[in-house]
Structure formats: C-alpha cells, structure tokens
Amino acid sequence: MPNIRPSADLRNNYNEISEFCHKSSEPVFITKNGRGDLAVLSVEAYERLLGKSDLIRLLEEGLRAEKEGKVRSFSEVIGKMEGR
Known part of the structure; x- marks a missing residue:
C-alpha cells in the first residue's frame, strides 16, 4: 500500500519520512492541495x-x-x- 502524505508532513516530519524511505526502500508520495506532487525516496x-x-x-x-x-x-x- 503506497505511503501518501500531505506536503506539510515533509516539513514537519522529515526525519520520520526519511527513516521510512531508508528502511523500506519504498517511496513516500507527497500531495499538495490534495493532488500528487512529489515522490520522495532514498538515494x-x-x-x-x-x-x-x-x-x-x-x-x-x-x-x-x-x-x-x-x-x-x-x-x-x-x-x-x-x-x-
């Protein structure tokens, strides 16, 4: 199941999102105004x-x-x- 988070979470919960991406090797999808905007993943x-x-x-x-x-x-x- 994809991990979808609002853009505010990227600012407010950066460390949590980073840890998730590194541990799971899965992307986190960031929404802006309810629409898909970014995919964040580890290097x-x-x-x-x-x-x-x-x-x-x-x-x-x-x-x-x-x-x-x-x-x-x-x-x-x-x-x-x-x-x-």
Whole structure:
C-alpha cells in the first residue's frame, strides 16, 4: 500500500519520512492541495531505479537492433577486437 502524505508532513516530519524511505526502500508520495506532487525516496533506491532503467533501455536497443538485422555473432565481435 503506497505511503501518501500531505506536503506539510515533509516539513514537519522529515526525519520520520526519511527513516521510512531508508528502511523500506519504498517511496513516500507527497500531495499538495490534495493532488500528487512529489515522490520522495532514498538515494540508494533512486540509484537502483536508475540502474534498472538503464538496463531496460539497453535491452530495448538490443531487441531493436536484432529486428533491424544489425547484430553480429560473438565470433565476429571477438575477431574484430583481435584485429582479424
């Protein structure tokens, strides 16, 4: 279940929100005037999220290259690296 808090909680209960984010590795969603405004998460959780995003992007690039026939075999790549 998402942790949703009003914007005043970010100011008034910063340490509690920080502790929750670090211990759970989950974001806290902050609302402003009753609407979603921010997602707060620990730096570690953010870096993991970025890493997953980069991996997905690379996999998508590889699949796209395969569909376009822009792939090489392992032996072709090794041969090129060895200067053959």
